[in-house]
Amino acid sequence: MLQVQLEVGVDPAEVGRARRWARSRLVGSGIGADEPVAETLILLISELVTNAVVHTGCPAVLRMLFPAAPAAPVRVEVADTSMNPPAPRHAQRDETGGRGLELVDGLADRWGWQPEGAGKQIWCEVDRAAALR
Numbered sequence: 001m002l003q004v005q006l007e008v009g010v011d012p013a014e015v016g017r018a019r020r021w022a023r024s025r026l027v028g029s030g031i032g033a034d035e036p037v038a039e040t041l042i043l044l045i046s047e048l049v050t051n052a053v054v055h056t057g058c059p060a061v062l063r064m065l066f067p068a069a070p071a072a073p074v075r076v077e078v079a080d081t082s083m084n085p086p087a088p089r090h091a092q093r094d095e096t097g098g099r100g101l102e103l104v105d106g107l108a109d110r111w112g113w114q115p116e117g118a119g120k121q122i123w124c125e126v127d128r129a130a131a132l133r
Helices: 013-028 036-056 100-107 128-132
Strands: 002-008 060-066 074-080 110-116 119-126
Touching (some): 002 036, 036 060, 036 074, 036 119, 100 119
Antiparallel strands (some): 002 060, 074 119, 110 119
Protein backbone atom coordinates (compact mmCIF):
# COMPACT_ATOMS: atom_id res chain seq x y z
CA MET A 1 0.00 0.00 0.00
CA LEU A 2 1.24 3.46 -0.90
CA GLN A 3 0.44 6.25 1.57
CA VAL A 4 1.14 9.92 0.86
CA GLN A 5 0.34 12.89 3.07
CA LEU A 6 0.26 16.66 3.02
CA GLU A 7 0.18 19.06 5.95
CA VAL A 8 -2.55 21.67 5.46
CA GLY A 9 -2.60 25.06 7.17
CA VAL A 10 -5.67 26.99 8.30
CA ASP A 11 -5.69 29.39 5.33
CA PRO A 12 -8.63 28.71 2.94
CA ALA A 13 -6.13 28.91 0.05
CA GLU A 14 -4.79 25.59 1.33
CA VAL A 15 -7.83 23.85 -0.16
CA GLY A 16 -6.67 24.67 -3.69
CA ARG A 17 -3.13 23.59 -2.84
CA ALA A 18 -4.48 20.30 -1.48
CA ARG A 19 -6.45 19.70 -4.69
CA ARG A 20 -3.39 20.35 -6.88
CA TRP A 21 -1.22 18.12 -4.70
CA ALA A 22 -3.82 15.34 -4.70
CA ARG A 23 -4.25 15.50 -8.47
CA SER A 24 -0.51 15.00 -8.98
CA ARG A 25 -0.46 12.09 -6.51
CA LEU A 26 -3.40 10.42 -8.25
CA VAL A 27 -1.53 10.48 -11.55
CA GLY A 28 1.58 9.17 -9.79
CA SER A 29 -0.42 6.28 -8.36
CA GLY A 30 -1.69 5.18 -11.77
CA ILE A 31 -5.11 6.84 -11.65
CA GLY A 32 -5.49 8.89 -14.81
CA ALA A 33 -6.60 12.50 -14.48
CA ASP A 34 -9.47 11.77 -16.89
CA GLU A 35 -10.81 8.79 -14.93
CA PRO A 36 -14.16 9.49 -13.23
CA VAL A 37 -12.77 8.16 -9.95
CA ALA A 38 -10.10 10.90 -10.03
CA GLU A 39 -12.68 13.69 -10.17
CA THR A 40 -14.69 12.03 -7.40
CA LEU A 41 -11.62 11.79 -5.18
CA ILE A 42 -10.63 15.42 -5.86
CA LEU A 43 -14.13 16.61 -4.92
CA LEU A 44 -14.09 14.52 -1.73
CA ILE A 45 -10.66 15.87 -0.80
CA SER A 46 -11.84 19.41 -1.44
CA GLU A 47 -14.85 18.96 0.84
CA LEU A 48 -12.97 17.26 3.67
CA VAL A 49 -10.09 19.75 3.64
CA THR A 50 -12.54 22.67 3.45
CA ASN A 51 -14.37 21.32 6.49
CA ALA A 52 -11.11 21.01 8.42
CA VAL A 53 -9.93 24.51 7.49
CA VAL A 54 -13.26 26.31 7.94
CA HIS A 55 -14.81 24.52 10.90
CA THR A 56 -11.85 23.69 13.14
CA GLY A 57 -9.41 26.57 12.75
CA CYS A 58 -6.67 23.96 13.21
CA PRO A 59 -4.00 22.69 10.84
CA ALA A 60 -4.76 19.29 9.33
CA VAL A 61 -3.07 16.39 7.60
CA LEU A 62 -4.45 15.03 4.33
CA ARG A 63 -3.59 11.40 3.60
CA MET A 64 -4.26 9.32 0.53
CA LEU A 65 -3.87 5.55 0.69
CA PHE A 66 -3.52 3.62 -2.54
CA PRO A 67 -3.77 -0.18 -2.30
CA ALA A 68 -1.53 -2.42 -4.39
CA ALA A 69 -4.54 -4.03 -6.09
CA PRO A 70 -5.89 -1.68 -8.77
CA ALA A 71 -9.52 -2.56 -8.06
CA ALA A 72 -9.27 -2.03 -4.28
CA PRO A 73 -10.72 1.12 -2.67
CA VAL A 74 -8.73 4.34 -2.46
CA ARG A 75 -8.91 5.87 1.02
CA VAL A 76 -8.73 9.57 1.87
CA GLU A 77 -8.18 10.75 5.44
CA VAL A 78 -8.12 14.23 6.92
CA ALA A 79 -6.88 14.45 10.51
CA ASP A 80 -7.04 17.58 12.64
CA THR A 81 -6.54 18.47 16.28
CA SER A 82 -10.15 19.41 16.99
CA MET A 83 -12.03 17.01 19.25
CA ASN A 84 -15.39 18.15 17.82
CA PRO A 85 -17.00 15.41 15.72
CA PRO A 86 -18.24 16.23 12.23
CA ALA A 87 -21.78 17.59 12.27
CA PRO A 88 -23.67 16.80 9.06
CA ARG A 89 -26.44 19.27 8.34
CA HIS A 90 -29.13 19.67 5.75
CA ALA A 91 -28.70 23.05 4.11
CA GLN A 92 -31.74 24.95 2.90
CA ARG A 93 -32.10 25.54 -0.84
CA ASP A 94 -30.98 29.16 -0.64
CA GLU A 95 -27.92 28.50 1.56
CA THR A 96 -24.56 28.64 -0.19
CA GLY A 97 -22.79 26.31 2.24
CA GLY A 98 -23.47 23.42 4.56
CA ARG A 99 -23.56 20.59 2.02
CA GLY A 100 -20.03 19.24 2.38
CA LEU A 101 -20.77 16.10 4.34
CA GLU A 102 -23.90 15.47 2.27
CA LEU A 103 -21.65 15.45 -0.81
CA VAL A 104 -19.20 13.13 0.92
CA ASP A 105 -22.06 10.82 1.87
CA GLY A 106 -23.36 10.81 -1.69
CA LEU A 107 -20.03 10.36 -3.48
CA ALA A 108 -18.02 8.07 -1.21
CA ASP A 109 -18.74 4.38 -0.99
CA ARG A 110 -18.02 4.57 2.74
CA TRP A 111 -17.11 7.34 5.14
CA GLY A 112 -16.83 7.95 8.84
CA TRP A 113 -14.73 9.44 11.55
CA GLN A 114 -12.73 8.30 14.54
CA PRO A 115 -10.59 9.81 17.28
CA GLU A 116 -6.94 10.23 16.37
CA GLY A 117 -4.39 11.47 18.86
CA ALA A 118 -5.64 14.70 20.42
CA GLY A 119 -8.18 15.20 17.63
CA LYS A 120 -10.02 13.22 15.00
CA GLN A 121 -9.76 11.72 11.56
CA ILE A 122 -12.50 11.90 8.94
CA TRP A 123 -12.08 9.30 6.23
CA CYS A 124 -13.78 8.12 3.07
CA GLU A 125 -13.25 5.35 0.56
CA VAL A 126 -14.01 5.12 -3.14
CA ASP A 127 -14.22 1.72 -4.79
CA ARG A 128 -12.24 1.60 -8.00
CA ALA A 129 -13.70 -1.77 -9.00
CA ALA A 130 -17.01 -0.21 -10.09
CA ALA A 131 -15.17 2.42 -12.11
CA LEU A 132 -13.05 -0.21 -13.87
CA ARG A 133 -16.07 -2.11 -15.25
